[in-house]
Amino acid sequence: MGWWGGYESASKHFNPADMEVDVAGRSFLVTGANSGIGKATAKEIARRGGTVHLVCRNKERAEVAQEEIVTETGNQNIFLHIVDISNPKEVWKFAEKFRNQHKLNVLINNAGCMVNNRELTEDGLEKNFATNTLGTYILTTALLPLLGKEADARVITVSSGGMLVQKLNISDLQSENGTFDGTMVYAQNKRQQVVLTEQWAKAHRNIHFSVMHPGWADTPAVRSSMPDFYEKMKNSLRTEAQGADTVVWLAVSAEATKLPSGLFFQDRQPVATHLPLASTHSPLEDEEKLMAVLEEFSQNFRSSLPGT
Numbered sequence: 001m002g003w004w005g006g007y008e009s010a011s012k013h014f015n016p017a018d019m020e021v022d023v024a025g026r027s028f029l030v031t032g033a034n035s036g037i038g039k040a041t042a043k044e045i046a047r048r049g050g051t052v053h054l055v056c057r058n059k060e061r062a063e064v065a066q067e068e069i070v071t072e073t074g075n076q077n078i079f080l081h082i083v084d085i086s087n088p089k090e091v092w093k094f095a096e097k098f099r100n101q102h103k104l105n106v107l108i109n110n111a112g113c114m115v116n117n118r119e120l121t122e123d124g125l126e127k128n129f130a131t132n133t134l135g136t137y138i139l140t141t142a143l144l145p146l147l148g149k150e151a152d153a154r155v156i157t158v159s160s161g162g163m164l165v166q167k168l169n170i171s172d173l174q175s176e177n178g179t180f181d182g183t184m185v186y187a188q189n190k191r192q193q194v195v196l197t198e199q200w201a202k203a204h205r206n207i208h209f210s211v212m213h214p215g216w217a218d219t220p221a222v223r224s225s226m227p228d229f230y231e232k233m234k235n236s237l238r239t240e241a242q243g244a245d246t247v248v249w250l251a252v253s254a255e256a257t258k259l260p261s262g263l264f265f266q267d268r269q270p271v272a273t274h275l276p277l278a279s280t281h282s283p284l285e286d287e288e289k290l291m292a293v294l295e296e297f298s299q300n301f302r303s304s305l306p307g308t
């Protein structure tokens, strides 16, 4: 199986029984759930009876998605939360409130962006970093205590195979130096998500962590952020549902948690996080430093007291 491999050939090895599960009574949170892979994931979980919390930035678009999911699946337990993942204060506030009101079995960090120019958020954070790395870090960290209360708790982060070209670089998290290349910044963020997952898996043994590549799927993000790639590839891209398949498998199947925590998946299989002979391996101290720096960033944006 190559990482360019199509869904049809990969899916020949899938066991359909893995997905024949009823997750009624379990609670799932999906970020960026109003379109693409996130919406397809939310729909498949809803079909299997799960309670789904959609975390989206835009209220109008999110309400349309919520209605579509309820109508198509008949599942009424679909809830909406409006949060901008690139806004760390908002993420903290949301997570701390959510912790007091709901239970959570599975967190799916799907929201992501590839912004091709160096844009800053209102907090002065580079947009890709704020969304893909810091937002994912804060949301997960803030929800770990809630996840830790449940049996079979899982965290799944939607990364990208594009991360394979990047070695973890902690020296310029905000892309302040050199020429800005959005594709490479995105790939670096996606590498950081892999490292986060590995580090979380080591530190929190009671929760099962995975990170994954969805395969190249025809979604709004690919159309708008990678127009040249889209033009070349549009006839061989996966559908959104095919891109969501491994996310859903990691979220609902019993098979997924029989594998160790902390792995990188494609097409329902753990795959290498480095290309053969690549010099993308990083020293453990850089990986630990990334966690420490993100923790420092995250605490700077936390307004309330721990435990409140």
Ligand SMILES: NC(=O)c1ccc[n+]([C@@H]2O[C@H](COP(=O)([O-])OP(=O)(O)OC[C@H]3O[C@@H](n4cnc5c(N)ncnc54)[C@H](O)[C@@H]3O)[C@@H](O)[C@H]2O)c1
Residues within 6 Å of the ligand: 031, 032, 033, 034, 035, 036, 037, 038, 055, 056, 057, 083, 084, 085, 086, 087, 110, 111, 112, 113, 131, 158, 159, 160, 161, 213, 214, 215, 216, 217, 218, 219, 220, 221, 222, 243
């Ligand atoms: N489609 C692909 O081929 C592909 C390949 C590799 C990785 N991915 C990853 O899959 C994930 C889903 O992307 P997609 O392809 O379905 O595209 P998409 O544009 O349909 O989905 C991205 C979602 O994230 C949301 N989002 C972005 N910034 C946000 C913010 N600040 N706050 C809240 N929500 C925000 C968007 O609103 C959208 O719903 C992303 O993490 C992307 O990097 C996609």
